[in-house]
Amino acid sequence: LLPVKVMTSESFAALLRRSPLIQMGPARDKVVVGRIIHVVKDDLYIDFGGKFHCVCRRPAVGGEKLQRGSRVRLRVQDLELSSRFLGGQTDTTLLEAQAVLLGPLETRDGRDHQN
Amino acid sequence: MAGSRLERVGTVFSRVRDLMCSGVMKPADKPIWFDVYEAFPPKKEPLYVKTKTRTFVNKQSNVPAIFYAEDKVRAWFYEHYGTGSRSFDLSNSNFVSVCQRFVLKYSELKSHSELEDSALYEMTAKALLSEGITLKQRARHPVESIEPVF
Numbered sequence: 001l002l003p004v005k006v007m008t009s010e011s012f013a014a015l016l017r018r019s020p021l022i023q024m025g026p027a028r029d030k031v032v033v034g035r036i037i038h039v040v041k042d043d044l045y046i047d048f049g050g051k052f053h054c055v056c057r058r059p060a061v062g063g064e065k066l067q068r069g070s071r072v073r074l075r076v077q078d079l080e081l082s083s084r085f086l087g088g089q090t091d092t093t094l095l096e097a098q099a100v101l102l103g104p105l106e107t108r109d110g111r112d113h114q115n
Numbered sequence: 116m117a118g119s120r121l122e123r124v125g126t127v128f129s130r131v132r133d134l135m136c137s138g139v140m141k142p143a144d145k146p147i148w149f150d151v152y153e154a155f156p157p158k159k160e161p162l163y164v165k166t167k168t169r170t171f172v173n174k175q176s177n178v179p180a181i182f183y184a185e186d187k188v189r190a191w192f193y194e195h196y197g198t199g200s201r202s203f204d205l206s207n208s209n210f211v212s213v214c215q216r217f218v219l220k221y222s223e224l225k226s227h228s229e230l231e232d233s234a235l236y237e238m239t240a241k242a243l244l245s246e247g248i249t250l251k252q253r254a255r256h257p258v259e260s261i262e263p264v265f
Contacts, residue, residue, distance in 0.1 A: 015208065016181075017183060018215070019208060020203055020204065020205050020207065020208070020210040020212060020215075021205060022181075022183070023189070023203070023210075023211075023212045023214055023215045023218075024203050024205070024212070024214075025186070025189050025190075025193060025214075026193075029198050030198050030203060031198065031202040031203065032202055032203045032204070032205055033202050033203065033204045033205075035206075048205055048206075049204070049205025049206040050205060073202055
């Protein structure tokens, strides 16, 4: 038997108001938990639930343990790398966030999650 | 311009006429409509006119910023306690961060008591401490100003 999902009658505005994105406020220097979604040699594409993913370089220390699906800790610098060029009407975006990789997510028993 | 094959320079007649004048187009290649056009030109010359696109250099955005009442509490929290001790899990929609607990406790205390803001903040911090959440005071410069960026 499949578990029945209970549909809440909360409006989107109410859900947004108590969402972790609004709780976070300005994204600069906030520590978030991310999950690696793609790996290209030394580049790790990490999704932390923001508008875009971020790309971080594999660290020299303990970098081999970080594979696709690993959960990591990041310090977010910018949710979207975008700026306006001189003479442009709209901003040009890189469709990428910027974050600093702090390390794998340590759980309470010392092992980091891999799922 | 002596002759051009670009379709927006002048009219098609002027282009063909100039091409024939300069010798690029041989008289044998003269289009059928050329003499007809020469004898009976149209009332309006078929010039390509670019429609004027109004460009706003400073586009006014009519989208209002989303501000909540609890943002004031959040601003105070982040200014005093830094970015928070626990990392955020943005993918979990039921996630309650340290800041959010502060906000909830603050609104709870505000509904019960009639103290002013600064006293309420201290009370909230003490209440959270009793629940087991320690908030580390951040060393801050007195001239620092917070700008709400969304």
